[in-house]
Amino acid sequence: MKKNIFLLAALIGLGMGTTHAQVQKGSVLIKNATVLTITKGNLESSDVLVQNGIITQVGKNLTAPTGISTIDATGKYLMPGIIDAHSHVGLDVVNEASAPITAEIRMKDVVNPYEIGIYRALAGGVTISHAMHGSANVIGGQNATLKHRWGSKDPADIIMQDAPRTIKFALGENPTRVHGRGNGIQPRSRMGVEAVIRNGFNEALQYKKAWENYTLAKTQKGNTSTPPTYNERLQTLVDILDGKIIIHCHSYRADEIYMLINVVKDFNIKKLVFQHTNEGFKVAPEIAEYTMGASVFADWWAYKMEVYYSTAYNAAILQKNGALTSINSDSAELIRHLYHEAAKTQRYGGLTDEEALAMITINPAKQLGIEDKVGSIEVGKQADLAIFEGHPLSAYAVPQMTFVDGIKYFDRNSDQLDQRQWVAATEMVEPIHLRANEEAHRCMQDVDAYFEAFQGAFFSEKH
């Protein structure tokens, strides 16, 4: 008997060893906050109880079970952790710019849990970011959804393992510049961009058919057929066609947005989110009807030709036309104040507090396919939370504490001068980055011709 228990314990231990590394989960009671639940209204002077990383109770006068610490949030605001649907923070590499389609590339292979940008995002109340491939290719790599568990050493520990797969697409200037004008191959125009996508999906359909034929033949008696050559790139496209991956498409102009809507309709693809979408307002009814909406900048425009005819009222027009809309950063700087970016929808279009806050919480959660787990303060959801001094939509708001899975990863009161986890031994003098803001935009990082050969002369070629 004793031996059996020992064996059982050993087996359990072995089982745990083979699953991915265990992430920390915490318990805490946050008391007397104005709770902005997002999905269930605002609760004055209310408490939220977190047990083992999950929200277990929301209400008044809750008491902490033994061993669970209490945080007094009197006079403060508690909201769900902010979710950024477009980021490159925590990635060592952003673009694999070697071909117009690189669907086999996975950002989870280049996740860097030590990047200080993760901590800085936490200091802005952001608990989840969608770490995306860059926009050099028409069909880029598969993105990683990150949970900002600062201090983790294993990249796997900051990846949200229960988030669905997503993939980056890119239309317009960036892929046509890199491949058409840079390398002399298709696409050089927005016509070519459509062709690359349609050709890719058709090739994927043939690939899928070849495997289906082989699988069928295998069951026949006396079968001698050999399997088709495995191709990760085509298999990923097949997974998109089969609805296993959400497309997140970098796009700006209305014509190219409308083009992709037509393409996905033809291939019966349902899971499509537009990114940036500066001219989304022109095709807002189509985006609302056929897609999972748009993730946009609050007010960026005019930095390149395809965003010259933008409007800061884009988010408001999309929202009022029924499109699912989120506000994203695409920037290591902007990610630190997404609450403020969301508030700009009030300056430009007069959205309500609820609408504005949804754009950085439940709406991006829906676009990432994780709305059943995060994005609002509800019993049963993962305890990703942010405490603010001042209403988060006020320009004077100051984030105070940020929790992921009930663990506090940022506390303004115990913030240290140097929060790095790791320092390069090779750096004698720490680099001083005087144009840090420009550097924050990494959509076209690692595209050599534009960033290194000319000593950054093409720096304005961003996003």
Next chain:
Amino acid sequence: MNRILTSFCATLLALLPLMAVAQIDGEFVKPRNGKFLLKNATVVTVTKGTLNNTSVLLENGKISQIGTGVTSSDAEEIDCTGLFIYPGIIDGGTRLGLVEVSSVPETVDYAEIGNVSPNMQALTTVNPNAEAIGVTRVSGVTTVLTVPSGGLFPGTAALINLNGYTPDQMYGGFKAVAMSFPSSGRRGRFDRRSDENIKKDGEKAMKEASEIWENAKSYLELKNSGAELTYYPEMEQLSKVISGELPLLIEVNAASDILNAIKWVEEKNIKVIFTGVAEGWRVADQLAKSKIPVVTGPVQALPTRASDRYDTPYANAGMLAKAGVKVALRTDEEENVRNLPFHAAFAAAYGLGKEEALKAVTINPAEIFGIADQYGSVEVGKRANLIVSTGDPFETRSQIQHVFIDGYRIPMSNRHIRLYQEFLERSPGLNAN
């Protein structure tokens, strides 16, 4: 017939105030000069406190009266009950009007070839019809310093008001020669120079700067002693700094560079303004001691070093002010200068305080630029640059209701707003019938 015409004109006249807000199809609303009485507002003067139930009369491009009982028989009255009047907001450093689309080189005019080109005039290249100007001014930013960049002495910056059809109509009465102080910092991620080479390059640039300065001094001395000089516009412009006619606007950011710059200007006996000053908080006391005023920003920016506290760019202005430095703010932007009020709010929240933050975008830049007799506060005799807001103009949800620049009532429209009006309820909608 005549009567119909008269009544039609009367109707049009009655509609005029409305037209200034909401644009009517086929009409183009232009900025309008006139005599305006802004009635019953809360006036935040900046320099003379906050006045309740107060009216402000604007005429001939100036603020002519402020008080509770101000009336006028011939002024156009604008009811400001429940609204707030602030001075026009001033951005102490932008590229507004110098660039249309930053990735299209044909539209980028803020950087000229060459390392020493102080004679390049930003004012010459200001495009009064740049789309970003209309986009900016409805935010309450009425006046900006627009600054060339690129080399060591990239050109001459100019203050402009965001209304007018020619650069001269826009000119705000202040110019400064820009200098980009030689840096010991890395230019960015792509800057792969070794630490040693960065240091060498910095020293070389420093030596060059001093040589150029000596040449300019010689130029001025020769000129003053009546020598016949060959045409040398670069030295001519720099000599204006040496003679005290123009200030030197020095872009400097890294702490060690700031200290070097303080030392470099120490015995030159010239008017100096520092701008950028991202790491000013590290050397705030030395900056305060130098008495050099600072135009810092952007506030919404990343720390310059990975080891820095996350909020240093937000807190920088506050730390400088606390040490005794005279601080104004800038966005260093082109198309999004409209965000200056939000930069000010962040600086306020992280230590500068609301009152000082308001000064940092109104009276402080006016004083630093030597134009406080005309700009930076709501006072009788000053230029009629002011804004009317539903609340604190730094607060994101506030709406700016009216903007006046040089006494012109600015139409509260621009391309962003017109696109909103056209596309909010698109017709045809989803289906083409």
